[in-house]
Amino acid sequence: MNSELATAVILDIEKIRKDFPLLQTKVYGKPLVYLDNAATTQKPFMVLQALDDYYARYNSNVHRGVHYLSQQATEAYEVARRKVAAYINALHEHEIIFTKGTTNSINLVASSFGRKFLKPGDEVLISAMEHHSNIVPWQMICEEKGAILKVIPINDQGELRMERFDELLTDKVKIVAVTYVSNSLGTVNPVQEIIQKAHAAGIPVLLDCAQAIQHIPVNIQELDADFLAFSGHKIYGPTGIGVLYGKERWLDEMPPYEGGGDMIKNVTFAKTTYNELPFKFEAGTPDIAGSIVLGVAIDYIQKTGLAAIRQTEEDVLNYAYNRLAAIPSLRFIGNARQRSGAISFLVGNIHPFDMGELLDKQSIAVRTGHHCTQPVMDFFKIPGTVRASFAFYNTRPEVDALVKGIEKARQMLD
Amino acid sequence: MNSELATAVILDIEKIRKDFPLLQTKVYGKPLVYLDNAATTQKPFMVLQALDDYYARYNSNVHRGVHYLSQQATEAYEVARRKVAAYINALHEHEIIFTKGTTNSINLVASSFGRKFLKPGDEVLISAMEHHSNIVPWQMICEEKGAILKVIPINDQGELRMERFDELLTDKVKIVAVTYVSNSLGTVNPVQEIIQKAHAAGIPVLLDCAQAIQHIPVNIQELDADFLAFSGHKIYGPTGIGVLYGKERWLDEMPPYEGGGDMIKNVTFAKTTYNELPFKFEAGTPDIAGSIVLGVAIDYIQKTGLAAIRQTEEDVLNYAYNRLAAIPSLRFIGNARQRSGAISFLVGNIHPFDMGELLDKQSIAVRTGHHCTQPVMDFFKIPGTVRASFAFYNTRPEVDALVKGIEKARQMLD
Amino acid sequence: MTIKEQQDNIIDEFSFFDDWTEKYEYIIQMGKDLPLIDEQYKKDENLIRGCQSKVWLHADYRDGKLYFTADSDAVITKGLVSMMVRVLSGQTPKEIASAEIYFIDAIGLKSHLSLTRSNGLLSMLKQMKMYGMAMSGKM
Amino acid sequence: MTIKEQQDNIIDEFSFFDDWTEKYEYIIQMGKDLPLIDEQYKKDENLIRGCQSKVWLHADYRDGKLYFTADSDAVITKGLVSMMVRVLSGQTPKEIASAEIYFIDAIGLKSHLSLTRSNGLLSMLKQMKMYGMAMSGKM
Ligand SMILES: Cc1ncc(COP(=O)(O)O)c(C=O)c1O
Numbered sequence A, B: 001m002n003s004e005l006a007t008a009v010i011l012d013i014e015k016i017r018k019d020f021p022l023l024q025t026k027v028y029g030k031p032l033v034y035l036d037n038a039a040t041t042q043k044p045f046m047v048l049q050a051l052d053d054y055y056a057r058y059n060s061n062v063h064r065g066v067h068y069l070s071q072q073a074t075e076a077y078e079v080a081r082r083k084v085a086a087y088i089n090a091l092h093e094h095e096i097i098f099t100k101g102t103t104n105s106i107n108l109v110a111s112s113f114g115r116k117f118l119k120p121g122d123e124v125l126i127s128a129m130e131h132h133s134n135i136v137p138w139q140m141i142c143e144e145k146g147a148i149l150k151v152i153p154i155n156d157q158g159e160l161r162m163e164r165f166d167e168l169l170t171d172k173v174k175i176v177a178v179t180y181v182s183n184s185l186g187t188v189n190p191v192q193e194i195i196q197k198a199h200a201a202g203i204p205v206l207l208d209c210a211q212a213i214q215h216i217p218v219n220i221q222e223l224d225a226d227f228l229a230f231s232g233h234k235i236y237g238p239t240g241i242g243v244l245y246g247k248e249r250w251l252d253e254m255p256p257y258e259g260g261g262d263m264i265k266n267v268t269f270a271k272t273t274y275n276e277l278p279f280k281f282e283a284g285t286p287d288i289a290g291s292i293v294l295g296v297a298i299d300y301i302q303k304t305g306l307a308a309i310r311q312t313e314e315d316v317l318n319y320a321y322n323r324l325a326a327i328p329s330l331r332f333i334g335n336a337r338q339r340s341g342a343i344s345f346l347v348g349n350i351h352p353f354d355m356g357e358l359l360d361k362q363s364i365a366v367r368t369g370h371h372c373t374q375p376v377m378d379f380f381k382i383p384g385t386v387r388a389s390f391a392f393y394n395t396r397p398e399v400d401a402l403v404k405g406i407e408k409a410r411q412m413l414d
Numbered sequence C, D: 001m002t003i004k005e006q007q008d009n010i011i012d013e014f015s016f017f018d019d020w021t022e023k024y025e026y027i028i029q030m031g032k033d034l035p036l037i038d039e040q041y042k043k044d045e046n047l048i049r050g051c052q053s054k055v056w057l058h059a060d061y062r063d064g065k066l067y068f069t070a071d072s073d074a075v076i077t078k079g080l081v082s083m084m085v086r087v088l089s090g091q092t093p094k095e096i097a098s099a100e101i102y103f104i105d106a107i108g109l110k111s112h113l114s115l116t117r118s119n120g121l122l123s124m125l126k127q128m129k130m131y132g133m134a135m136s137g138k139m
């Protein structure tokens, strides 16, 4: 795992945990050990307070209102957009589109980019470790357009086979869509290299950052990705809100995705003209509260410091990796040199579902199953994995509880 | 306006108002008079509390989790679906799809129904008083499919010209999409008649209920509409959540709209099979908090009683209508016999934007402009209207303040 | 024994366990005890695919009664499957079709029959009732 | 007078008003006073369409300076438009292009230049700066 950030300070986790009301919860009478952060993260108190504040103080529809509340809400909504833009260092605010989540963001690009740029015989290049949300939208548009979906394979460590990428990157490829961090394997992909090579061939790249944005500093201007998608709920924000970043030049060229209020300039039955960015892609009343509060979640991260968050997570992740490695008959699924967030494993012949259930009974929340990456499970010929995924509020004693829980489950099941 | 509900009791509004934290707000030092309820409604305390409760106690991703929190969240999410189903009396729970809002719901139907059932030369029939969200999605799919958008015209009262509807309802029409209540005119349309006639010709009907669901009891089995769309934020629930109801038989036949997690049964790169209803149309992590809390908003309505809500609103609406009618040089835009929720008007030659601004300075929040119904403005050859829109928490003294505010603005502007 | 009696028996058996460990050990034991299905029936057409674990179900109709055999790849599910078979196998199609299954809930494994759809048990129960309905000519 | 001086003058004038009524009455008066634009220039190509009110803007370039005339269909907007013209008209393109407009905010009409985009004033200011940039060869 990484050690470039060795200079950052490790956070005072006990203090941090006090910020998260849900972490104080008990399950079956015992303190909850929440290791399902890749599925969704818990929310700091600031976020809950901002939600309440919005609805109690200035809830109002945005953009078209002359009245005071509407102006306040609009202002806060646009400030949130600016916070997101600053967080990923976007060149323009209007390159930030608020969506429902990663899935919605990727569907927007697949549909809108695809409709404009894909022709029969063209190819879309994804990878074998993609989340279904970065597979199915491309399958759908490829089928519609007669284009072909190509897949960068992975090796036994759960890493991309970059030599195959080089071969697959022909001039038939119209877009590359890959994940920055794998949600089921924990692999951090060499996205810089992918983007550079794709750009050298004049091909745009979409990065699925659902599992990266909360762990790794993402500087979009340095990375130079053309599209970037992530979900609010995985970055300490609310459910129902997400982000699509797109380079102005692509977003300008792409047709709108959905039609409705706010995304138009002028509507007649004869002819409708579309609004400018970002509104062209934000049809209907947006998730005003969700967007504003996602901005507050980003404030929380900025305040805490992403470098410190990362360092803290690396520490607990390394500790977990080493302790898990010592469990007899435990094997890791995904053993990439670069890892972030999640550790997937299986123990002996124990079905992951059985393991998950017995851990749950010990008030340890992990996720089991295919994690919406069925092709990865097919590759490893397994029904699923047990996945422990970490945030900066997870502690070493929680890892100890996990290890003890696995041991107990193993005894019961073996 | 209606009087069928004369038996229901009028609510104790002062007591009701205590349930809504935002209604206690002051604007420019004076108590806020919030008459922009058609844009978005304020939220009862119960709703704020439920949001907080979700995030503080059982926030977790749904459907795929074996652990306790995930089961709690999933259960609550599905209970919310049941509440919505019960509220509109749907035959099956799985006919309820959670979306981002009315706009998203209509886009889903336009795209998915359109892709399956529209062919070149086919027609889609909407009305001249539709919100852009029920115009543009149909324009987009019609353009894609070579189909034709037809429009039921309105008369000077702002009512549908039903004799023209009869003529337009040819066998070329593949779907009728109309609003139950107009957001800019307040007109209540004869949707029962529209649905019966369309069904007699074998044509399905989508009802835009964005302005109906919070005012008028909607019994979907009696109405027999094929699709129904509404937004959570207009029915005292959170932003970012909406509902699409669709008859099982249509939803089964329609292709999925977006691809991703949860909407699939099985994914391989060769072939993906889709999940059953409602999940087929719910790609990605849903707005879990939003859905649950929309359920709580519906609880609030049920507890208060929709009949009483309606009666209370009729009372204040009638009072407002009569008081406004007495203002010299005020003319109503939309004067339908059946009205709900909103009253649009203009005063003399005063630009609605000027009126809106001077009302705002008197802490009265109304909306001005085209209300996302530009064709209505074109029909009346006006730049926009001033719209006061009511909820059951609005009082007669608030109407008096509005009337006084208009008088003052008129003096200043004339 | 009726379906109700079978369920009440299981609930009785479980009432002796003091904690979740004993309860699960018992279920796991039941899961391990026997291969529940003849290998020839463990084929795709008998597979009920849950989100997490697989269940195979085979039905035989003899003398007006339905006999089930089943299996699962997850051992806890298998234990529950074996209880489900114990409760419903050998009953008339009509009784199966209309059976109310409450023992899973009563022994504290509600999630296996809830909307989380996280395993195949709920789908298996639905399939068993389908057989029941089909055979009693209700469909 | 520089752009800054013009703005400071306006802010001064407004400082005499005690309440919003007086302030708005003054703006409305300014809006009513004069037709600001020659009818021949009130055509579609000079139209700046805001979400709520329309603004027409015409620019003349003479002797190294830009002269604006403008109009709006909403009278408050028109009042603001006339002040904007007063501030920017007759200045050099370069000064216009780089001008920082703060008087709208200072006299308490911030929303007219904010992101609500509810009228044409913000678009008009952008358009004026465009003219400035174009003429000073900055584009
Ligand atoms: C009649 C009607 N339809 C559709 C909409 C769009 O709703 P939303 O913006 O919540 O998607 C509205 C909201 O203004 C409306 O009034």
Ligand SMILES: Cc1ncc(COP(=O)(O)O)c(C=O)c1O
Pocket: A038, A039, A101, A102, A103, A104, A131, A133, A134, A179, A181, A182, A183, A208, A210, A211, A231, A372, B261, B283, B284, B285, B286
């Ligand atoms: C890598 C990756 N991509 C996409 C998604 C989909 O995100 P959402 O469900 O929030 O739309 C996830 C979430 O599980 C993910 O981990």
